[in-house]
Amino acid sequence: MIAQQIINAVSLGGVYALLALGLAIVFSIVGLINFAHGELMTLSGYALLAALVFGLPFPVAVLVAVSCGALAAVAMERVAFRPMRGASVTSLLLTSFAVSSLLKVVFQNGISARPQAVAMPGWMTGAFSFGDFTIGVGPSISIVVSALALIALEVFLRRSVTGTAMRAAAEDFNVVRLMGIPASRIIATAFLLSGLLAGLAAMLWVAQRASVDPLMGFTPVLKAFIAAVVGGLGSLPGAVAGGFLLGIIEVLLQATLPAAIAPYRDAIVLSGVIAVLLLRPQGLIPAVRVQRS
Amino acid sequence: MLSVEALKIRYGEVEAVRRVDLTVDSGEIIALVGANGAGKSSTLGAIAGLVPAASGKVVFDGVAITGLAPEAIARKGVALVPEGRRIFASLTVADNLRLGGAVHQPAAEAKLREEEMLELFPILRRYHRVKGGNLSGGEQQMLAIARALMSKPRMILLDEPSLGLAPQLIDTVFDLIAELRRKGLTILLVEQNVALALEIADRAVVLANGEVVLSGTAKELASSDLVRQAYLGA
Numbered sequence: 001m002i003a004q005q006i007i008n009a010v011s012l013g014g015v016y017a018l019l020a021l022g023l024a025i026v027f028s029i030v031g032l033i034n035f036a037h038g039e040l041m042t043l044s045g046y047a048l049l050a051a052l053v054f055g056l057p058f059p060v061a062v063l064v065a066v067s068c069g070a071l072a073a074v075a076m077e078r079v080a081f082r083p084m085r086g087a088s089v090t091s092l093l094l095t096s097f098a099v100s101s102l103l104k105v106v107f108q109n110g111i112s113a114r115p116q117a118v119a120m121p122g123w124m125t126g127a128f129s130f131g132d133f134t135i136g137v138g139p140s141i142s143i144v145v146s147a148l149a150l151i152a153l154e155v156f157l158r159r160s161v162t163g164t165a166m167r168a169a170a171e172d173f174n175v176v177r178l179m180g181i182p183a184s185r186i187i188a189t190a191f192l193l194s195g196l197l198a199g200l201a202a203m204l205w206v207a208q209r210a211s212v213d214p215l216m217g218f219t220p221v222l223k224a225f226i227a228a229v230v231g232g233l234g235s236l237p238g239a240v241a242g243g244f245l246l247g248i249i250e251v252l253l254q255a256t257l258p259a260a261i262a263p264y265r266d267a268i269v270l271s272g273v274i275a276v277l278l279l280r281p282q283g284l285i286p287a288v289r290v291q292r293s
Numbered sequence: 294m295l296s297v298e299a300l301k302i303r304y305g306e307v308e309a310v311r312r313v314d315l316t317v318d319s320g321e322i323i324a325l326v327g328a329n330g331a332g333k334s335s336t337l338g339a340i341a342g343l344v345p346a347a348s349g350k351v352v353f354d355g356v357a358i359t360g361l362a363p364e365a366i367a368r369k370g371v372a373l374v375p376e377g378r379r380i381f382a383s384l385t386v387a388d389n390l391r392l393g394g395a396v397h398q399p400a401a402e403a404k405l406r407e408e409e410m411l412e413l414f415p416i417l418r419r420y421h422r423v424k425g426g427n428l429s430g431g432e433q434q435m436l437a438i439a440r441a442l443m444s445k446p447r448m449i450l451l452d453e454p455s456l457g458l459a460p461q462l463i464d465t466v467f468d469l470i471a472e473l474r475r476k477g478l479t480i481l482l483v484e485q486n487v488a489l490a491l492e493i494a495d496r497a498v499v500l501a502n503g504e505v506v507l508s509g510t511a512k513e514l515a516s517s518d519l520v521r522q523a524y525l526g527a
Binding site for chain 2: 161164165167168171172174175176177178179180181182183288
């Protein structure tokens, strides 16, 4: 039972971490909190549904769905955010709200306001046991996928020139441009990565629920936003730490709170967030940013 | 090689640069001197594409570069070493150098260039795996110059390289600047330390309140009454 709860906690934390990381990557470079991040997740969910309805094999459908999330993120930057480049933080924020609302309405009117069932393969809902422990296949896959995604991202950011340039751009974007590295390439890559991560998170989210609806992305991305803030907005290690922390606390409270207090779970979690921010206003692992004159 | 014609720069209502004209010939060191707020850094920023020009023209190698993005200007062979060094503090010395040369040459060539830089700045070889933020001010200045040189620029814009450095280090940095010129690099140097700047430069341009008030050879300026009274404390 405890092992199962720990697996669930880490698995949920992994999804939050992927989403928070996507928010943090874009924020660290463009200074934008992309509230349409949730819609990227929803879009990937619908893409999975469509791919399966068209009869694509499950792994191919997942690939298509994740790619859709990534491409949609790049398109979003191109259409909505690039024309706003250099605008104030408020304008960027409002733009992202507009994109988010627009996509929600498109999903509601174009597809359906009601949840659509996604036919996940049967083995996803299975479980395997080690002696006394029974562990769900879904959460285990979720943990493995999150871990691989985090490692792949780390390798990309450390080893590749574009990844290194992104880390540098998070510190001082203008100086990266002085090195001759095009701003557009860095920004497009940031969105591509955030879309990829949102797509992956969507797969893990849908795998646990076997349905998608127009508001699917809202709650997890709200949580991811909280995770990113707790971790230190714009800090990538912070986003991962915040994501896991939030996921683990949520599941553990869910499992241990007496029934009478259970409805207050979110209130307790958010009080914890306030406490963290009072003690460490820059978050758990603050982002590096150079003071400019 | 570079000419700035009737450059004007505005930050909102404030006119930071009213009119700057200057030319830099190939292989020269030109010093741009003046008090704080005279418009020196803004002028460099406009040449490098970081600061938009309200009017006027910047021509590099016969091509107008006014209004181009900083990355496009960098690719034409103009490298700016910004004021305050602005090295990437969370990146290692190696990564700082790697970014400097990344888009200008194939990887193998960049590796050779990095080796040249480590020859020129032995201190950077010692701290190759150290994060830029952990270097001292002087070491950071070396790194900032080496990072700019990684792109094999034809012209380098140096913004206040002596700022915040101990006197001994200032000498090291200026010896290095002289050495770079001997190697054929064209240099536009912004410097508050006028005596030092005039010592090393071929020609100099004096800015005050966003305008050129005096220009000539470094020798002429060093003996001019205006410069001696206003900047050399004589």
